[in-house]
Structures are given as C-alpha cells and as structure tokens.
Amino acid sequence: MIRLTDLGKTYGSKTALAPISVTFAEHSFTCIVGKSGCGKTTLLRLLAGLEEKTTGSMEGLPRRIAPVFQEPRLMPWLTVAQNIAFAARHDPTLWGGDVPDSHSAKSVENQPKVRSLLQKLGLEHDGGLYPAQLSGGMAQRVSLGRTLFYGPDLILMDEPFSALDYFTRRNLQHMLLQLFNAEKKTILFVTHDVEEALLLGDRIVVLDGTGLKADRPIPLPRPRKATDPAFQALRQEMLEILSGGED
Amino acid sequence: MAKRIGQGLLLPVLGLAAWYAVARLQLFSPYLLPGPGAVWEALGELWRGGTLVHHLAISLQRVFAGFLLSAVTAIPLGIVCGRSRLFYTYCWFLLEFFRHVPPLAAIPLIILWAGIGELSKLVIIFWACFFPLFLNTISGIRGCDPKWVEVGRSLDFTEGQIIRQIQLPAALDSIVTGLQLSLGYSWRALIGAELIAASAGIGYLILDAEEMSRPDIVIVGILCIGVVGTLLDWIFLLLVKHFLPWRGTKEALHDPTH
Numbered sequence: 424m425i426r427l428t429d430l431g432k433t434y435g436s437k438t439a440l441a442p443i444s445v446t447f448a449e450h451s452f453t454c455i456v457g458k459s460g461c462g463k464t465t466l467l468r469l470l471a472g473l474e475e476k477t478t479g480s481m482e483g484l485p486r487r488i489a490p491v492f493q494e495p496r497l498m499p500w501l502t503v504a505q506n507i508a509f510a511a512r513h514d515p516t517l518w519g520g521d522v523p524d525s526h527s528a529k530s531v532e533n534q535p536k537v538r539s540l541l542q543k544l545g546l547e548h549d550g551g552l553y554p555a556q557l558s559g560g561m562a563q564r565v566s567l568g569r570t571l572f573y574g575p576d577l578i579l580m581d582e583p584f585s586a587l588d589y590f591t592r593r594n595l596q597h598m599l600l601q602l603f604n605a606e607k608k609t610i611l612f613v614t615h616d617v618e619e620a621l622l623l624g625d626r627i628v629v630l631d632g633t634g635l636k637a638d639r640p641i642p643l644p645r646p647r648k649a650t651d652p653a654f655q656a657l658r659q660e661m662l663e664i665l666s667g668g669e670d
Numbered sequence: 671m672a673k674r675i676g677q678g679l680l681l682p683v684l685g686l687a688a689w690y691a692v693a694r695l696q697l698f699s700p701y702l703l704p705g706p707g708a709v710w711e712a713l714g715e716l717w718r719g720g721t722l723v724h725h726l727a728i729s730l731q732r733v734f735a736g737f738l739l740s741a742v743t744a745i746p747l748g749i750v751c752g753r754s755r756l757f758y759t760y761c762w763f764l765l766e767f768f769r770h771v772p773p774l775a776a777i778p779l780i781i782l783w784a785g786i787g788e789l790s791k792l793v794i795i796f797w798a799c800f801f802p803l804f805l806n807t808i809s810g811i812r813g814c815d816p817k818w819v820e821v822g823r824s825l826d827f828t829e830g831q832i833i834r835q836i837q838l839p840a841a842l843d844s845i846v847t848g849l850q851l852s853l854g855y856s857w858r859a860l861i862g863a864e865l866i867a868a869s870a871g872i873g874y875l876i877l878d879a880e881e882m883s884r885p886d887i888v889i890v891g892i893l894c895i896g897v898v899g900t901l902l903d904w905i906f907l908l909l910v911k912h913f914l915p916w917r918g919t920k921e922a923l924h925d926p927t928h
Contacts, residue, residue, distance in 0.1 A: 471824050490824050496817050500839045500916045510825045512835050553916045573825055 424448055425470075425577070425609070429479035432465050440465040441634040442478055449576075450607045454620035457630035458665065463613040466630070467579040470611070485576035485609070493582045495562035497554040497569075503561075504532035504550035507540055507568040517572065540568045543602065560591035564598070571602065580612045584619070596623060600645065617661045621654060622647050629664050637664045704886040709893070712886040721875075726894060728870040729860055732788070736795025736863075737856045744800045744852075745845060748807025749833070752841070758808070765804070773797035774862045781866055791863035798859030799852040806848025810841025843917065846910050853906055857899045 424446055431442035440462030447453055457463050468474040470481065471490045497506045508531050511517045523530035531537055532550035541547045544564040554562060563583055570578055584592045600623060603610060614620050620627050621641055629637035639661075647654055686706060692698065693705025700708065716722040751758040773780075773794045784790040814837045822832045864873025872891050879887035910917065 473820060473824060488824075492817070492821075494817070496815075496821050498818060498821075498836070498839065500842065500914070509821075509835075513822075513825055513827045513831050555916070569821075 424483050425485075426482040427479065428482070430466070430469060430476055430481060431478040432462070432469060432474060433477045438462075438632070440469070440630075441632060443630070443635045444479075445628060445635055445638065447609060447611065449609050452603055452610045452612065452623060452625045453628055454624035454626070455611060455613045455628045455630060456615065456617055456620045456661070456665065457636070459615065461630045461632055463615075463630055464581050467581050467611060467613055470577070471579050487573065487575040488577045488579065489570045489573045489575035490579040490581060491563075491567055491570050491583045493585060495554070495559075495566035497557075497562055497565055499554050501553075502528045502532070502550065503546060503552050503554075503557070503565050504528065504534075504537050504541065506554065506565050507572050508534065508537050509569050510573040517574065536572065540572055543571075544568050544598070558591075559587050560595060563587065563595060567595075567599070567602075571606070575608065577609045577611070580610060582614055583612075585614070585616070592619075599623065617658055617665065618649055621658055621661070622649065627661060629661065631665075637661075701883070701885060704889065708886045709889045712884070713890045713893075716875075716887065716890060722890070722894065725870055725872050725875045726898065729864070729872040730898070732791050732795060732863060732871065733853075733856045733860055736792050736859070737799050737853055739792065739796050740799035740803055740852055740856075741849065743796075744803035744848070745807050748804045748845075748848075749811055749838070749841075751804075752808040752811025753833070753837070765801075768797070769801045769805075773859060774865075777862070777866060786867040790866050791868070794863040794866075795856045795859045798855045798862075802851035802855055803845070803848035806844045806851070807841060810844025810848075811837055813844060814840035842914060846914065846917075850903065850906055850910075853902055854899065857895065857902065860895070 426446045428444050429442040430440070430444070431438070432440040443462075443466070455463050455466065465474065467490060469476050470484065471488055473490075498509065501509065505526065505528055508518075512526065515522060517536075518534065519536050521535050523534045528551055532541075537550070538547075541550050544567065546561065546564060546568070549557070549561065554565070557565065567583070584595050587595065596619065612620070612623060617627075621643070624641055626638070626640050628635065639657075641657065643651070643653055643657070649655070649658075689703075690706050693700070693703060693707070704712075713722070751761060776797075777794070780790045780793050784793050818836050818840060819832055822836045827835065860871070861873040861876065864871040865877065868874040868877075872894055876888050876891035879885070879891065
C-alpha cells in the first residue's frame with residue numbers, strides 16, 4: 424500500500440500541488456484526472472523521485488518505479504529493440520539470465536526478453552527501426568516497452584496517449600489493459616480525459632488546485648463501453664465534479 | 671547518384687576547359703599561369719620519382735597527429751565544460767582569447783619555444799583543430815535534451831552512466847561535425863605549419879617550387895591539398911555513416927499506414 428500524507432509541492436510562492444493525502448493499493452489501476460495546472464504531473468514526478476517534495480510524506484513506495492512520459496522520449500541513436508532494453512545498460516540483471524553478446528542492434532533484438540516484449544507490443548517486425556522512422560503510436564509503444572523491460576512495481580503514466588489520434592489511442596488503451604491484466608502492476612495513470620479514465624481505471628481520483636476533490640471506485644466490469652448507461656452516468660458525475668459542482 | 675556526381679563535376683570540367691583555352695591562347699605568360707599540360711607533366715615527374723608520395727605521406731602524418739591530439743584533448747575538455755558551467759566560467763576567457771588568435775600569428779613564438787622540428791608543426795595543427803571540436807562538443811553536451819537525462823534518472827542510472835549512455839551519444843552528432851571541421855582546419859593549417867623550416871611535406875613542396883620558379887609544381891601542390899582534403903572528408907563521412915547509422919534516419923519517415 425502506497426500512503427501519501429499531506430504531500431505537496433511549491434515553487435517559491437507558486438503552488439504546484441496542494442497538499443493531498445491518499446492511498447494506492449498494490450496491483451491497482453488508478454486514474455488521476457483534473458484540469459491543467461492542478462498538480463497531476465507534479466504528483467507523478469514526486470513519486471518518480473524527479474522532484475523534491477515541499478511538504479508531507481510518502482510511505483510504502485516500491486523499490487522499482489518507472490514513468491511513461493507524455494512524449495516517448497526515445498534515444499534517437501538506438502533502435503527500437505535497444506531503446507526497449509535501455510535499462511539493462513544500467514543493470515545487466517534485467518536481461519533475466521540471457522545476457523546478449525553485445526549491445527549491438529541485432530544481438531539485443533534477438534534477446535528473448537526483448538523479443539517477447541516486441542511481440543506483446545505488436546512491434547515484432549520493427550525492432551531494428553530507429554525512432555525517427557516510427558509513427559507516434561509505435562514510439563509510445565516502445566516507450567511503454569522500455570518501462571516494462573525495467574520491470575517496475577509501480578508505473579507512473581503521464582497522459583501517455585494524449586498526443587495520439589483516436590484509433591491509435593483506443594488500440595493502445597486496449598493493449599495497456601491486456602498488459603495490466605497479465606502483469607498486475609500498480610499503475611497511476613494521469614489523464615485530462617474523463618472517458619479515458621473511466622475506460623481504464625479501477626478507481627478515479629480527481630485533483631484541483633486545492634488538493635483532492637474526489638476519489639471514486641469505478642465499479643464497472645471490463646471491457647467497458649462508453650455507450651453503457653452506467654458509464655455515461657459516472658462520466659456525467661465526474662464532469663460535474665471537474666467543472667466545479669459539489670462533490 | 672551518378673547524376674549528382676556528374677552535376678558536381680560540371681563546373682570543375684568547365685574550369686579546366688577555360689584554363690586550357692587561356693593557356694592555349696597564351697593570354698598570360700606560362701610563368702604566371704602554366705597550362706594544364708605543363709601541370710600534368712610536373713605531376714607525372716613528381717609521381718614517378720616518388721617525391722609527391724613522400725611529401726604527401728609526411729603531410730598526412732602531421733595532419734593526423736595534430737588531429738588526433740586535438741580530438742583526445744578537445745572532446746574530454748568539451749564534455750567537462752559542457753556539463754560544468756563553473757568550470758567553463760573559469761576557462762572561457764582564456765579559451766575565447768586563443769580561439770580568436772590564428773596560429774599563424776604565433777609562428778615566431780612557436781618556433782622560439784618549440785624549435786623548428788616536428789613539435790612546432792604539431793602545435794600549429796593542434797591549435798587550428800582544437801577549437802571547432804571543443805566548441806562543438808560543448809554545444810552537443812549542452813544541447814542534450816534534459817528529458818533524455820530524466821529518462822536515465824528515472825531508470826536509476828548513475829551520473830557516470832548518464833554521461834556515457836545519454837549525454838555523450840546525444841552529443842555525437844555535434845562532435846562528428848566538430849571532427850569534420852577540425853579535419854578540414856588541420857589540412858588548411860598544414861601549409862602554415864610547413865612554413866617553419868620544413869624539409870618535407872606538401873607545404874614545403876609548394877614553397878620550394880616557389881623558390882625554384884616552378885609555378886606548375888605550385889599548382890600540383892595546391893591540387894593535391896584540395897583533392898586529398900576532399901577525399902579525407904569523404905572517407906570520414908563514410909565512416910560516420912557506418913558507425914552512426916541513425917544519422918539521416920530523420921528523413922526516412924515510416925509508412926504512416928503501418
């Protein structure tokens with residue numbers, strides 16, 4: 424269980440995240456929604472250790488935490504396969520016993536763990552491509568692959584699909600749910616899209632400039648449909664909360 | 671490819687024809703402008719006697735020595751200055767000063783301090799090569815997207831690993847440009863270096879021909895510098911293409927329907 428108590432961040436006099444207290448269960452998929460500037464990204468950056476907190480505490484954080492950023496942030500000098508296995512350059516134990524002969528593009532592409540990830544992500548024929556040759560959706564899948572290769576217990580996803588077109592986005596949402604069901608990682612998924620949050624999460628947390636505004640379980644069975652009346656009712660409720668109505 | 675080579679050769683061929691015509695019509699004295707025939711004969715003479723190869727080998731040796739020395743000093747120093755603003759602040763005035771002084775201006779002092787042997791030539795070539803490489807390395811390191819560094823930090827990379835695995839590869843594009851510029855500069859500084867009491871080298875060949883009133887050999891020397899410099903640049907680019915295959919992939923966008 425991850426427990427955040429009065430966790431907050433300010434830059435000088437500017438509040439980036441108003442203090443919040445919230446817990447996240449292991450192997451849960453929590454979506455965090457809120458308007459721009461409410462501190463969603465700051466929260467993830469604090470959890471990832473990329474920012475120092477100003478107030479509060481974080482307990483129960485697992486050892487391995489990895490973010491998936493809004494932009495894929497792939498290394499342009501590495502192939503798809505090499506980007507996926509990037510973390511092994513720091514920690515060779517991540518190869519899982521099958522250490523390749525070298526970090527060359529071919530050796531890495533044929534490494535069993537990389538091969539299996541390429542397959543799961545639908546990139547089995549693209550392991551040798553460079554980032555500049557990828558579409559936005561492919562690049563984001565590689566970015567997700569890099570995080571999965573690292574094997575984190577907690578994945579922090581910051582609007583990872585927001586720059587993608589509708590169909591690519593739907594495909595990746597579907598793929599993410601399959602991976603979540605198979606790997607059972609704890610996922611915190613930030614989005615500004617309520618529908619995306621309701622399609623994916625077990626729970627939805629709403630932030631605003633003053634802190635935690637709402638925290639609801641999503642009691643709908645998967646796969647969910649946006650046309651389902653229960654889904655629409657929940658979406659309406661969330662939109663009202665977001666637009667400033669009473670919780 | 672063949673078309674592009676043809677297009678590139680068009681102007682040199684036209685220039686050669688004009689040169690030939692001017693020489694043939696004897697518009698200038700052959701002493702001022704020897705014709706292509708005379709230059710070709712001088713080239714044959716120097717080639718057959720092995721003189722040209724000897725001078726070229728000596729010059730190439732000097733160029734590579736100066737170039738390598740600048741590479742092993744400018745790249746590490748550029749990395750340190752690129753990462754540490756404080757270090758750069760201490761060094762910048764001195765570096766800016768030397769960057770703006772052409773090595774040829776310091777030849778009398780270089781001779782005084784380093785003698786007239788190989789060392790003085792090495793110093794001049796090194797001086798000419800150092801700055802383009804150093805400045806490109808700094809700009810490459812500083813130009814590394816902080817978001818990539820953040821990826822490294824989020825995957826628990828150490829500072830050393832961030833330099834080796836992220837900042838250095840990210841700066842390679844810029845370092846390669848610096849290396850290419852340096853190679854060109856070293857070749858250009860060669861004549862300056864060989865002005866110093868040299869007894870061999872293409873620069874010496876040209877100066878000696880000047881004293882012997884052989885403008886045909888002077889032109890052979892100039893042509894050699896141009897052709898060998900172009901060849902070196904071409905070989906360098908081939909090596910870059912082989913070792914840095916991602917360069918140039920930006921244009922090769924993937925089929926969007928994939």
